[in-house]
Amino acid sequence: MESKFLPREFYGRDTANVARELLGKRLIRRTEHGILEGVIAETEAYYGLKDPASRAFNGRKNYNRIMWETPGRVFVYNVHRYWMFNVVAHEPGEIGAVLVRALEPTGGVEAMMRNRPVKSLRELTSGPGRLTIALRIDKSMHGTNVADPDSPIVIADSEIDPDIGSSKRIGVTRDLDIELRFYIRENPFVSR
DNA sequence: TCCAGGATGTTCT
DNA sequence: GAACATCCTGGAC
16 A cells, blocks of 8 residues: 655644544554554643653653654653553644554554464554554664654554544543543544 | 552453 | 453652
């Protein structure tokens, strides 16, 4: 299938906007064993110093400095023993990233199942820690750019026009008073 | 910057 | 209800 990658400018806008518009887009992971692909079904937006749930909240550190930098770059961090996959997205001079929480697998399902053996397809990528195992995303992908065609992980446009729902973010104890989680309605791969 | 003891959900019997 | 899996907290290196 032909791939039209989303341009860098796509990510240089308000974080929540980018999070909402990433729904339905195609996440493509190139590996030596072939291409793994899925449609983004659930995202969350995280801002900077004003957002108590954000990794940037406690100030700029080495591992999170990328949230201040070029939009479109991949931000990977570790929570417990899982990797979280984020894409940096913010307006110029701002801070922020979008966490990808769920995918609908559309290509390379057999390879994903080898990476993460589960009984039902639904368990494969329906959660942030799950999809990184299935797609083999780890710290080595940190700093690559999803708008760069040579990147091991890229995001391409699609014809899908999803029915979008929103809610408060999941697992966040001190949340902001706005809804920053976005998901495709009726999509079985959305977590919980 | 890395790792892990729990809280919380999720799937079994 | 119990076992299991996930995961944006908080500690130690």
